[in-house]
Every structure is written in C-alpha cells, then in structure tokens.
Amino acid sequence: MIIIQLKSKDINTNFLNEEQLIALCKEGVSSGQEALYQEYANLMFRVCYRYLQEETEAEDAMIKGFVKVFTNIEKFDYRGKGSLKGWVKRIMVNECLMELRKRKMQTSPIEESTQIEVDAEIIHQLGAEHIYQLITQLPNGYRTVFNMHVVEGYPHKEIAKILDISENTSKSQLSKAKAMLRKLITENEQ
Amino acid sequence: MEKKNLNHIVKEKIKEVEHKIIPGVQWNKENSWNKIKDILNTKNKQLIMWYFATAASVSVLVAATLDETIPVLEQFLPKVEVNEVAGNHISEEHVVRHELQEVTRPDLSVEQLQSKDLNESGTENPARTCNFSNISLPDEYPVMVPKNQKSTANNPVKVNVHASSNQLSGLNPGVSFQYQYVLKQSDRKTHYISIGTYTNLIIGASSEAGNNRFYPATFINAAYGQQKHQDRRSEWEIGAGYLLNPNQVIYKDTTIRFHYTRTVLGRLKVGPELILTNNLTKVFPGFTLAFG
Numbered sequence: 001m002i003i004i005q006l007k008s009k010d011i012n013t014n015f016l017n018e019e020q021l022i023a024l025c026k027e028g029v030s031s032g033q034e035a036l037y038q039e040y041a042n043l044m045f046r047v048c049y050r051y052l053q054e055e056t057e058a059e060d061a062m063i064k065g066f067v068k069v070f071t072n073i074e075k076f077d078y079r080g081k082g083s084l085k086g087w088v089k090r091i092m093v094n095e096c097l098m099e100l101r102k103r104k105m106q107t108s109p110i111e112e113s114t115q116i117e118v119d120a121e122i123i124h125q126l127g128a129e130h131i132y133q134l135i136t137q138l139p140n141g142y143r144t145v146f147n148m149h150v151v152e153g154y155p156h157k158e159i160a161k162i163l164d165i166s167e168n169t170s171k172s173q174l175s176k177a178k179a180m181l182r183k184l185i186t187e188n189e190q
Numbered sequence: 191m192e193k194k195n196l197n198h199i200v201k202e203k204i205k206e207v208e209h210k211i212i213p214g215v216q217w218n219k220e221n222s223w224n225k226i227k228d229i230l231n232t233k234n235k236q237l238i239m240w241y242f243a244t245a246a247s248v249s250v251l252v253a254a255t256l257d258e259t260i261p262v263l264e265q266f267l268p269k270v271e272v273n274e275v276a277g278n279h280i281s282e283e284h285v286v287r288h289e290l291q292e293v294t295r296p297d298l299s300v301e302q303l304q305s306k307d308l309n310e311s312g313t314e315n316p317a318r319t320c321n322f323s324n325i326s327l328p329d330e331y332p333v334m335v336p337k338n339q340k341s342t343a344n345n346p347v348k349v350n351v352h353a354s355s356n357q358l359s360g361l362n363p364g365v366s367f368q369y370q371y372v373l374k375q376s377d378r379k380t381h382y383i384s385i386g387t388y389t390n391l392i393i394g395a396s397s398e399a400g401n402n403r404f405y406p407a408t409f410i411n412a413a414y415g416q417q418k419h420q421d422r423r424s425e426w427e428i429g430a431g432y433l434l435n436p437n438q439v440i441y442k443d444t445t446i447r448f449h450y451t452r453t454v455l456g457r458l459k460v461g462p463e464l465i466l467t468n469n470l471t472k473v474f475p476g477f478t479l480a481f482g
Contacts, residue, residue: 034227037226041223067233071230128207129212132207150196150200181200
C-alpha cells in the first residue's frame with residue numbers, strides 16, 4: 001500500500017526517509033532514483049574525484065556507479081542510518097579502482113614504513129577544502145592507498161588484496177603518501 | 191605542542207566538505223543525472239526488447255519443431271480397432287478380408303464394385319473404415335538427389351548476417367564467416383564441422399559516459415551441424431565460440447558463447463545462445479536470428 005502511494009507522480013520526495021527512498025528505487029520509480037541521486041551526487045563525485053584526479057573520469061565513474069546502484073539496489077539490505085551511504089560509497093570506490101587498474105597504476109616500494117605525525121595547529125589552519133585539494137595532488141599509487149586506508153578505513157591486508165599488491169607495498173605507499181602530504185602542507189604553510 | 195594523528199585529522203577534514211561542490215570544477219550535476227536516466231532507460235528498453243525477441247524466437251523454434259514432430263507423433267496415436275456396419279460390430283480382420291474378396295472377384299466390374307456401397311433400398315451404407323496395420327511399409331524411401339542439384343556443403347565458405355540479443359547488449363547486428371568441412375554425406379544429409387568468426391556490433395556507452403558508439407565483439411567459433419537436402423527446415427547447428435577482444439564495454443575477461451540454431455524458413459535460422467563472461471562467472475542467455 002505504501003509503495004502504491006509512493007509511486008504517485010505528485011509525491012514530494014523531500015519528505016521521504018532513507019528507507020522509503022530505497023523502497024521507491026527497488027520499485028524502479030524514477031522520482032525516487034532522482035531523489036537518491038540528488039542526496040548523494042556531490043559526495044560521490046568528491047569521492048571519485050579524490051581517487052581519479054580528473055573531472056571527466058570522475059564523472060564517468062560516478063555515473064557508472066549510480067547505474068550499478070540502481071540496478072543492484074534490490075540486493076541491498078537496509079541496516080540503519082549510514083548503511084546506504086556506505087554501500088553507495090563502496091560501489092563508487094570500486095568503480096574508481098577499476099578505472100585506475102585500466103591506467104595500470106604504478107607503485108614503488110620504499111624501505112621504511114613510519115607513522116608520520118603532523119602539527120595539529122598547521123592542519124587546523126588549513127581549510128578542509130585545501131586538504132582535499134592537496135590529497136588530489138598526490139601521485140596515483142600513493143593517493144589510492146592513502147584514500148583507501150586513511151579516508152575509507154580499509155586495512156592494509158584488504159588493500160593488498162584489492163589492488164593485487166603485497167601488504168608491505170601498501171604500507172610503504174602509505175608512508176610515502178603521508179610524507180609527501182606533509183611536505184605539501186609545509187610548503188603551503190610557507 | 192599538541193600532536194594529532196594525520197589519519198584522524200584528514201578524515202575529519204574530508205567529512206567537513208563531503209556534501210559541498212568542489213570549487214573550480216565544471217561538473218554539472220543535472221547533466222550527469224540526465225546521462226544516468228538515459229542509461230537506465232536504454233537498459234530497460236534492451237531488457238524488454240530481449241524479452242520479446244526471445245519469446246518470438248522460442249515460438250518460431252517450437253512451431254518449426256512441432257511441424258516436424260506432428261507426423262511422427264501421429265504414428266503413435268491409438269488406432270480404431272472396431273468398425274460398425276448398420277449397428278453390428280465386426281472385426282477389423284473381417285472388413286479387410288471382405289474388401290479383399292470383393293476386389294479380387296473377377297466377375298465384378300468397377301461399376302458393380304462401386305454399387306456394393308449401396309444397400310438394398312438404394313441408400314448408401316454407413317461409412318466403413320479400416321486400418322491396414324498388418325501391412326508393413328518401409329519407414330523411409332530413398333530420396334534421389336538430382337545430379338544438377340548442388341549440396342549446400344559443396345561451397346565450404348559460408349557467410350551469415352545475423353542479429354543477436356541478450357540482457358546485456360540489446361539487439362545487435364553482426365556477420366559471421368565459417369569454413370565447413372564435410373564429415374559424412376549421403377543422399378539425404380550432410381554432417382559437417384566448421385570453424386570461423388562470429389562478430390557482433392554492440393552499441394555501448396563510451397568513456398565519455400552516455401555517448402553511444404559501436405564496437406565489435408569477435409568470437410572464434412567452432413560448430414557441428416547437419417544439413418538436409420530436401421527439407422532445409424530440419425537443418426541445425428550447435429557450437430561454441432571464444433571472445434577474441436574482451437574488456438571493452440560489455441564482455442569482460444574470458445568469455446565463451448554457446449549456440450544452437452535451426453533453420454525455420456528458407457535461409458532463416460533461429461536459436462538460443464548462452465554467453466558466459468567475466469571469467470565465465472556470469473551467464474547471459476539470449477538468441478540469434480541469422481540469414482545465410
């Protein structure tokens with residue numbers, strides 16, 4: 001009954017909660033799909049841009065990702081607030097990784113792996129947007145591992161499996177990424 | 191000086207701006223939505239087209255198969271064992287013997303034989319039927335192929351134009367070439383194996399997301415088939431193909447296509463196909479319509 005009501009063309013999707021939006025998308029209702037897209041488009045474009053660095057490629061990956069979201073949403077099991085966002089984000093990250101694989105992402109191992117810490121004051125002085133831009137300036141290999149581990153929270157074991165590299169390579173790429181980011185932040189500070 | 195872990199700080203900062211538009215980027219949110227909508231609509235159309243096309247081809251196949259099997263089935267239908275003449279039950283053997291006696295009587299002319307079907311009052315007797323089930327006839331008569339009639343296998347290189355469809359690709363045109371090698375040939379049938387290429391022109395989205403373009407999916411194909419010289423409708427072929435150029439728009443990694451075609455009308459062939467892609471982990475059923 002709820003679905004029949006939701007299918008109505010005059011429905012205002014602004015007042016729908018996540019669960020209702022998902023129900024609409026599962027029924028293939030266009031207004032529901034559009035509402036879900038409007039809710040997450042900016043966030044997902046940012047995710048793709050953070051990985052791919054290139055505007056058209058980021059758009060391409062995001063579009064493919066959303067098509068996958070809408071064609072596979074029947075399989076999605078809602079488990080409370082945040083579960084949809086996490087699921088959509090995972091699909092986007094996978095799309096970006098597939099794109100990067102096509103580019104044949106280069107990785108170069110380094111000898112040591114150290115936990116680099118940065119002065120909090122310096123970081124706080126930089127705006128969030130600035131940090132985001134600095135991440136997109138990292139080279140492909142560093143950026144991918146950095147994004148996956150630091151932002152998305154993947155463990156090194158999983159990163160190694162997904163990117164088909166060794167765990168040590170993943171750790172070393174991350175160290176290099178952090179070192180470079182620190183350098184970029186310092187340069188910006190000066 | 192207070193030090194904080196970089197991971198934590200970066201994560202917080204990224205979260206702060208995650209719903210904001212990236213400054214300086216030309217990306218248009220509405221354009222992207224229109225492209226997504228177009229792709230979804232195309233997918234729906236492809237699915238509907240695939241459904242109807244498959245239903246139509248299955249119907250044609252079933253009709254063609256029935257056309258051939260009905261005469262065979264008729265042989266197994268129960269025969270009438272009891273005949274009735276003017277309310278009296280008489281045996282089949284009796285009717286046959288009686289008919290034979292009448293026919294072999296030298297003193298009766300054709301007119302007299304015909305008049306036997308009239309009774310004494312001049313009205314026609316009830317119709318009588320009989321079955322000559324005891325008389326055996328050969329199942330097959332040798333078919334003579336005229337000397338000037340060319341067997342279809344005489345020309346070893348075949349070219350087919352086709353349209354194929356599955357859930358992934360919608361309806362796509364294509365062309366196939368095959369070289370046939372005759373294994374066995376009789377007056378009635380030719381058994382052959384063949385090797386060749388099978389190319390589909392697939393309409394797919396390009397890297398610019400949404401702009402359609404054609405790209406070829408070429409399979410190297412091996413098949414076994416049977417041709418009948420008198421009735422092309424019972425010709426069939428079964429085979430498998432390996433995709434030579436994967437990882438384009440639709441088919442990924444190792445991809446194999448299995449097919450079965452059957453001639454249904456003249457040179458028109460219809461049949462189901464099965465495509466296994468993504469290293470044979472995903473299966474997509476479809477159909478092929480070929481002419482050649």
